Amino acid sequence: ETGVTQSPTHLIKTRGQQVTLRCSSQSGHNTVSWYQQALGQGPQFIFQYYREEENGRGNFPPRFSGLQFPNYSSELNVNALELDDSALYLCASSRRGGIYGYTFGSGTRLTVV
Amino acid sequence: GEDVEQSLFLSVREGDSSVINCTYTDSSSTYLYWYKQEPGAGLQLLTYIFSNMDMKQDQRLTVLLNKKDKHLSLRIADTQTGDSAIYFCAESIMNYGGSQGNLIFGKGTKLSVKP
Numbered sequence: 001e002t003g004v005t006q007s008p009t010h011l012i013k014t015r016g017q018q019v020t021l022r023c024s025s026q027s028g029h030n031t032v033s034w035y036q037q038a039l040g041q042g043p044q045f046i047f048q049y050y051r052e053e054e055n056g057r058g059n060f061p062p063r064f065s066g067l068q069f070p071n072y073s074s075e076l077n078v079n080a081l082e083l084d085d086s087a088l089y090l091c092a093s094s095r096r097g098g099i100y101g102y103t104f105g106s107g108t109r110l111t112v113v
Numbered sequence: 114g115e116d117v118e119q120s121l122f123l124s125v126r127e128g129d130s131s132v133i134n135c136t137y138t139d140s141s142s143t144y145l146y147w148y149k150q151e152p153g154a155g156l157q158l159l160t161y162i163f164s165n166m167d168m169k170q171d172q173r174l175t176v177l178l179n180k181k182d183k184h185l186s187l188r189i190a191d192t193q194t195g196d197s198a199i200y201f202c203a204e205s206i207m208n209y210g211g212s213q214g215n216l217i218f219g220k221g222t223k224l225s226v227k228p
Contacts, residue, residue: 033215035216041220042203042219042221043218045217048215056214056215090156101146101158101161104148104155104157106153107154
């Protein structure tokens with residue numbers, strides 16, 4: 001059983017640019033969530049996808065958007081990058097109807113300069 | 114609103130017990146979790162407890178839940194240097210359909226274990 005994999009592991013972007021982060025969910029999982037973890041903070045919920053549709057969203061602006069594909073993998077897109085977007089971005093997968101928590105990937109460290 | 118609070122640091126000696134505390138505000142929380150994060154890594158689910166339970170034990174880990182005070186604790190028995198990490202408490206509210214909703218995390222407690 002493979003876990004959650006994220007790519008790339010590290011990324012440096014310039015303010016104003018756009019970035020796409022990718023996630024492959026754990027085998028058997030059909031729901032994907034994205035979290036932002038700033039340095040020294042707990043993860044903050046960005047949004048969740050189920051059946052290729054957004055299924056819940058946290059307090060993040062529209063320039064944060066996502067996709068889920070038929071194989072349950074997912075992308076997080078961030079437009080017009082700001083310095084405060086520098087963080088660890090975590091993808092988590094789960095099974096709809098499941099109650100045993102989420103499986104997290106190792107994250108993508110995004111630095112905006 | 115929803116909020117989860119944790120103390121930021123805890124230091125213990127190897128072999129002692131560690132107790133990490135957490136308070137939450139949402140009375141409708143249905144699931145409560147403890148995650149572990151090692152440097153440069155993602156989050157590892159350690160254990161969870163449903164809000165209708167008072168205690169759960171899993172090997173060296175004991176979770177206690179006081180619903181009246183909205184207080185959750187994680188006890189690690191015989192703490193080892195490999196337990197040094199940041200521990201996050203998280204709450205989740207059941208979605209329509211019975212599955213867990215998004216997680217609301219505390220800021221994490223950094224556990225340092227001295228040999």
